[in-house]
Amino acid sequence: MITPNMHYCDLKDSYLFFNIAKKTKAYLEEHPGTHLYRMGIGDVSLPLCDAVIKALHEAVDDQASPERFHGYMPEPGAPFLRTTIAEYYRKRGIDLADDEVFVSSGASDELGDILDLFDRGGSSLVIEPAYPAYVDANVMAGRKVVHLASGKENGFLPDPSDDAKADLLYICSPNNPTGAVFNREQLKRWVDFANENGSVILFDAAYEAFIEEDHLPRSIMEIEGAKKCAIEICSFSKTAGFTGTRLGYTIIPKDLVRNGMCFNDMWVRNRTTKTNGVSYIIQKGGAAVFTEEGQKQIRANIRFYKENAKILTDALDSLGIWYTGGKNAPYIWMKCPNGMGSWEFFDYLLHEIQVVGTPGEGFGACGEGFFRFSTFGNREDTIEAAKRLKKLLG
Ligand code: PLP
Numbered sequence: 001m002i003t004p005n006m007h008y009c010d011l012k013d014s015y016l017f018f019n020i021a022k023k024t025k026a027y028l029e030e031h032p033g034t035h036l037y038r039m040g041i042g043d044v045s046l047p048l049c050d051a052v053i054k055a056l057h058e059a060v061d062d063q064a065s066p067e068r069f070h071g072y073m074p075e076p077g078a079p080f081l082r083t084t085i086a087e088y089y090r091k092r093g094i095d096l097a098d099d100e101v102f103v104s105s106g107a108s109d110e111l112g113d114i115l116d117l118f119d120r121g122g123s124s125l126v127i128e129p130a131y132p133a134y135v136d137a138n139v140m141a142g143r144k145v146v147h148l149a150s151g152k153e154n155g156f157l158p159d160p161s162d163d164a165k166a167d168l169l170y171i172c173s174p175n176n177p178t179g180a181v182f183n184r185e186q187l188k189r190w191v192d193f194a195n196e197n198g199s200v201i202l203f204d205a206a207y208e209a210f211i212e213e214d215h216l217p218r219s220i221m222e223i224e225g226a227k228k229c230a231i232e233i234c235s236f237s238k239t240a241g242f243t244g245t246r247l248g249y250t251i252i253p254k255d256l257v258r259n260g261m262c263f264n265d266m267w268v269r270n271r272t273t274k275t276n277g278v279s280y281i282i283q284k285g286g287a288a289v290f291t292e293e294g295q296k297q298i299r300a301n302i303r304f305y306k307e308n309a310k311i312l313t314d315a316l317d318s319l320g321i322w323y324t325g326g327k328n329a330p331y332i333w334m335k336c337p338n339g340m341g342s343w344e345f346f347d348y349l350l351h352e353i354q355v356v357g358t359p360g361e362g363f364g365a366c367g368e369g370f371f372r373f374s375t376f377g378n379r380e381d382t383i384e385a386a387k388r389l390k391k392l393l394g
Helices: 006-010 014-029 050-061 080-089 107-117 133-140 184-197 263-274 278-290 290-320 342-353 379-393
Strands: 101-106 123-128 144-149 168-174 200-204 230-235 248-251 323-325 333-334 370-374
Touching: 006 133, 014 342, 050 278, 050 290, 080 101, 080 248, 080 278, 101 107, 107 133, 107 200, 107 248, 107 263, 123 133, 133 144, 133 168, 168 184, 184 200, 230 263, 290 323, 290 333, 290 379, 342 370, 342 379
Parallel strands: 123 144, 123 168, 168 200, 200 230
Antiparallel strands: 101 248, 230 248, 323 333, 333 370
């Protein structure tokens, strides 16, 4: 009889969003017709921008034309999109070759799949609080997970230390859930640490487009030495509203070599075996993000979410509540008031002011006592949620 992958037994139940859904459902059953102010969602609310929609329509028409029809796409990505993305980096002074860019169907897919490149017996460092997929993907793959707690004392941006030694190092900046962003010096310390120990950094840049302070790095490839130790995983989901459309990309520098094996070559081999490329239509839509029009339009959408963030952070500022994020990220991570626990605060907000957020404890034990607000909601709800928070906690 076949033996299942027994590592699935080591997965913790993903109770976070399940519990939130259960509690809100129970509340609505007790209070039918009540409107909830949902500040917990990690999904975008604005539709795709016009430039992308136009490109998608044109690509659909291409597929109806015998001359312009596309079948299987090259597995590592369409040349037009790889060049466009590499250009986006080159314009920011990062020297990348087109074939150091791989097109993916999203960062989540890639964060799991990329583990194929590494020995199963290895270890992975996860800086917590963290996006839950890092731990789960490693547990499923049978890898050892090393947890590094961060906290208010280091602004949720810990430095490397002996406790942080592992083969793979996950770094997410801007961070989900904390919204904190590593500066150049802090990131350089992680790059040096990885190079000294022969580790590889998996840099999750899903929120890079939200960085508005120019001195902060938007790519780990901006840091000297990174091309010898880092893979960058990025997504169109939050940058351009592709959560339901699905597109991402991964940077694997050719200088990233261990035991004489080049990870870029290995990933070409992997993709050509395990995928048949990303849809032509979607890649065309993705390329439109980088046109002048596309950039203007996605920036306007990001600005909208930033205005939501400002409404919420103004409320927290006026209450004197400590938080990170909001400025260079779509998440705000606040300290629960009066020593309340994360779930206690969740229940308090739900029952008193009908605001729904995400308890910090769900992102790792060190998230206890903190709470995440997403700024992807609609404007009216954000304004009302901020008003209610001020009244309740003032
Ligand atoms: N990485 C982080 C940190 C995220 O927060 C998310 C989604 O919320 C993802 C990756 C997944 O992105 P995608 O939609 O491209 O799979």
